Amino acid sequence: MSEILNKKELLMPLVSALQLASNSIVITNLEGTIQWANNAFTKLSGYTLEEIVGSSMRILKSGRQAPSYYEDLWSTISSGKVWRGELINQRKDGSHYYEEMSITPIVDENGEITHYIAIKQDITARKNAEEALNETLRRLEEQYQAVEKARSETRAIMDATSEALLLVSTDHKFMWVNSAFEHFFALKEEEIIGLGFTEMLPHFQRVFQHPIGLEDLFAKAYRNGGNDYRETVIQNWPLKRELEIYLTLVKNFLNESLGVLYVFRDVTHEREVERLKSEFVSLVSHELRTPLTSIVGYVDMMLDGDVGDLGETQIDCLQVVKRNSDRLKKLVNDLLDVSRIEAGAVKLNWETIDVNELIGEVVNDLRTQLESKKQVVASNLGSKKSIISGDVGRLTQVFTNIISNANKYTPIGGTVTITSRQEGNRIRVDVQDTGIGISEEDRKKLFTKFFRSQDSEAHNTSGTGLGLWISKSLVEMHGGNISFTSVQDKGSIFTIHLPLEQKPILKPRKVNLAHALITTRG
Ligand code: ADP
Numbered sequence: 001m002s003e004i005l006n007k008k009e010l011l012m013p014l015v016s017a018l019q020l021a022s023n024s025i026v027i028t029n030l031e032g033t034i035q036w037a038n039n040a041f042t043k044l045s046g047y048t049l050e051e052i053v054g055s056s057m058r059i060l061k062s063g064r065q066a067p068s069y070y071e072d073l074w075s076t077i078s079s080g081k082v083w084r085g086e087l088i089n090q091r092k093d094g095s096h097y098y099e100e101m102s103i104t105p106i107v108d109e110n111g112e113i114t115h116y117i118a119i120k121q122d123i124t125a126r127k128n129a130e131e132a133l134n135e136t137l138r139r140l141e142e143q144y145q146a147v148e149k150a151r152s153e154t155r156a157i158m159d160a161t162s163e164a165l166l167l168v169s170t171d172h173k174f175m176w177v178n179s180a181f182e183h184f185f186a187l188k189e190e191e192i193i194g195l196g197f198t199e200m201l202p203h204f205q206r207v208f209q210h211p212i213g214l215e216d217l218f219a220k221a222y223r224n225g226g227n228d229y230r231e232t233v234i235q236n237w238p239l240k241r242e243l244e245i246y247l248t249l250v251k252n253f254l255n256e257s258l259g260v261l262y263v264f265r266d267v268t269h270e271r272e273v274e275r276l277k278s279e280f281v282s283l284v285s286h287e288l289r290t291p292l293t294s295i296v297g298y299v300d301m302m303l304d305g306d307v308g309d310l311g312e313t314q315i316d317c318l319q320v321v322k323r324n325s326d327r328l329k330k331l332v333n334d335l336l337d338v339s340r341i342e343a344g345a346v347k348l349n350w351e352t353i354d355v356n357e358l359i360g361e362v363v364n365d366l367r368t369q370l371e372s373k374k375q376v377v378a379s380n381l382g383s384k385k386s387i388i389s390g391d392v393g394r395l396t397q398v399f400t401n402i403i404s405n406a407n408k409y410t411p412i413g414g415t416v417t418i419t420s421r422q423e424g425n426r427i428r429v430d431v432q433d434t435g436i437g438i439s440e441e442d443r444k445k446l447f448t449k450f451f452r453s454q455d456s457e458a459h460n461t462s463g464t465g466l467g468l469w470i471s472k473s474l475v476e477m478h479g480g481n482i483s484f485t486s487v488q489d490k491g492s493i494f495t496i497h498l499p500l501e502q503k504p505i506l507k508p509r510k511v512n513l514a515h516a517l518i519t520t521r522g
Contacts, residue, residue, distance in 0.1 A: 018038055019039055020039060021040060022040055023119050023120060023121050024037070024038060024040040024041030024044050024045075024099075024119075024120045024121075024122070025038045025040070025041060025117065025118065025120070026038075026057070026117070026118045027115050027116070027117050028057055028115065029114075029115055029116075030078075030114070030115070030116075032056050032057040032116075033056055034052050034054065034056070035053065035115065037049060037053070041120070044091070044097065044122055045060065045089070045091055045092060046091040046093055051092075060087075060089040060090055061089070061090065062088045062089055062090040064088045065087065065088060069085075073103065077104075077105050077116055078113070080105050080107070080113060082103065082104045082105075083102070084101070084102045085100075086098060086101070087099050087101065097122060097124040098123045098124045098127040099120040099121065099122060099123065100120070100121045101118050101119060101120035101121070102118070102119055103116050103117070104117050104119075155178075158178040159179040159180070161180060164177075164178065164183070164184040164185070165177065165178040165261060165262070165263055165264075166181050166261070166262040167250065167258070167259055167260070167261050168218060168260050168261075169259040170258070170259050172196050172197055172215065172218065174192050174193055174194065174195050174196070174200070175193065175259060176189075176193070177189050177192065177193075184241075184243075184264060184266075185203070186237075186238045197214055197218070200214075206236075206237050207236065207237050208233055208234065208235055208236060209233075209234040209235070209236045210233070210234070217229065217231065217262075218247075218260050220247070229247040229248075230244060230245065230246050230247075231244070231245045232267070240268075241268045242266070242271050243264045243265065243267065244267045245264055246262075246263040246265065247261070247263070248260070248261050248263070249261075274342075278339045279339075281338070281339050282336065282339035282340075282343075284335075285332045285333075285335040285336045285339070286336070288328075288332050289333075289336070292325060292328055292329050292332060295321075295325050296322070296325045296326065299321050299322045299325060300322070303315065303318050303319070303322065327462055330464060331464050331466075334464045334466040334467065335466070337466070337470050338449065338466055338469070338470065341470065341473045346394075346477065348390070348391040348477060348478070349392070349394075350389050350390065350391065351390065351392055352387060352389060353387070353388055353389070353390050353392055353395065354386060355395070355420060355427050355498065356382060356385070356386050358392065358396060358399065359399055359418060359420065359429065361396070362396055362400050362403055363377055363379065363403065363418070365400070366400065366404060366407065369407055370407050370416070373407060373410070373411075374412050374413050375407060375410060375413065375414050375415065376414075376415045376416070377415075377416045378415060378416070378417045378418070379418045379419075380417070380419040380420075381419070381420045382419075382420050382421050386422065386427040386500070387501045388427060388478075388498050388499065388500055388501050389478075389501045390478050391474075394474045394477075394478075395474070395478070395498075397471070397474065398471045398474050398475055398496070399496075401467040401468070401470070402431045402471060402482075402496070403416065403431055404467075405468075406431050406433035406492075406494070407433075408461045409433065409436050409458055409461065409492075410433040410435030410491070411435065411436070411457075414433060414435055414491075415433070416432070416434075417430075417432040417433075418431050419432075422500065423497070425500050426480070426497045426498060426500060427497070427499075427500055428495060428497050429498075430494070431493070431494045431495075432491065432492070432493040433491045433492055433493075434490070434491040436455060436458060436488070437487050437489050437490050437491055438453065438484070438486040438488065438492055439455065439488050440488075442454075442455070443484075447472045449465070449466060450464070450465040450466065451465050451468075451469075452465040468482075475498065478498055478499070479498070479499045480496060480497045480498035480499060481496075482496050482497075
């Protein structure tokens with residue numbers, strides 16, 4: 001080999017090959033001053049040969065490597081060894097590039113180092129790709145840490161809730177439970193994850209008093225289209241509890257269904273308190289009703305003159321007693337109704353009823369009350385008979401409450417308009433008033449028990465705040481519904497829908513036909 005190199009005729013082709021090589025090649029003297037460089041080097045560094053020859057290699061330093069790195073390089077090559085490594089260098093335009101290189105000392109015939117030759121390869125693209133990959137890995141790691149943190153926080157929150165939670169996948173498999181679930185049903189998460197309802201059936205048959213179709217509930221949740229679904233069940237084992245099951249569809253951020261979340265809430269104590277409260281109210285109301293009936297009876301007798309003549313002052317006093325006892329009687333009756341409805345103890349006495357006739361009777365009964373405020377009652381009760389099945393007493397109570405409210409919450413001289421018409425297989429009754437209306441805030445609470453508006457005009461009127469709750473419950477027991485629209489200071493419309501009787505009409509109840517239009521303006 002050395003013989004070949006020593007041949008003078010080979011020198012020129014060799015130099016020209018080095019000149020055109022794809023690797024950059026630089027030859028420096030012992031001080032690192034550039035003596036020669038090939039085309040690849042000038043192209044990569046951006047310097048011309050004239051600019052670079054005579055310059056120090058330091059001209060290429062980027063400053064991104066520690067001085068000790070260069071010290072190691074120099075001590076290696078000056079001791080006659082080859083140095084191999086990577087350098088980050090700087091081009092003429094200031095941009096940086098990576099090089100992989102070997103620097104070899106050139107020795108003369110006496111073994112003295114005369115020059116160094118560096119053969120370098122541009123590895124910038126590879127290094128950039130490596131850096132991009134490292135950056136991606138670092139970001140992924142960060143995201144993984146964030147997801148893990150969120151997951152463990154969610155788990156901790158779920159485990160801290162007192163409700164038992166169970167997530168069932170779309171293919172009916174148990175996916176996830178919290179620690180309250182394990183505790184409620186004496187199960188361990190690892191025992192049930194991946195199982196389906198069928199495998200869990202023997203366990204749930206032991207747990208619940210009446211084997212409940214948890215899977216049926218699952219189907220119901222889907223049928224409900226994601227609307228919440230609730231049901232109460234009795235648990236027998238390992239503890240006797242009353243549980244409220246609440247189901248909701250769970251979706252991910254792409255709106256894809258993950259399954260159904262079952263929430264089991266222990267309502268044992270809550271229901272017991274409710275039961276005791278309702279029993280107490282019912283007991284007290286019963287006890288109050290008897291003496292009250294007697295007071296009202298005797299006052300009526302006295303006012304009717306059955307126990308002798310009374311002076312004007314005595315009549316005035318007794319009328320105050322009567323007004324207040326009537327109010328008390330209404331409150332007691334309303335309270336009794338509430339507790340009966342809540343206990344499911346209201347039995348409807350089903351009869352065939354013409355709703356229009358019933359409304360006419362109610363308006364007749366309220367005539368004095370309406371006259372006292374000089375209000376016009378306009379009825380447009382449709383010409384056709386509106387026959388439904390219902391309880392006369394209970395529906396009279398409903399329409400009395402709604403029409404009486406229209407009277408109470410409408411100033412003197414206002415108008416109450418009652419219209420009825422058939423809508424499909426239902427009868428629709430609208431009771432419209434020109435009264436004080438209902439504020440937006442009050443509208444949300446209107447059908448809740450004991451709600452009475454704080455509006456001073458409404459507050460000055462006597463009432464229990466139970467009428468609408470009772471009316472709504474009774475209408476729903478008839479398979480109907482009640483709703484309203486209202487504009488404050490303009491008036492309200494209460495709308496009642498009741499299903500028309502479907503079966504052949506038997507003999508309608510005999511009632512007095514009310515006037516189609518009753519005007520009570522005094
Ligand atoms: P009560 O009339 O005995 O207070 P209700 O349950 O019948 O009880 O009504 C509850 C509340 O709803 C009333 O106190 C009143 O504030 C409001 N309300 C009911 N009907 C009307 C109406 N037609 N116009 C305005 N407010 C009404």
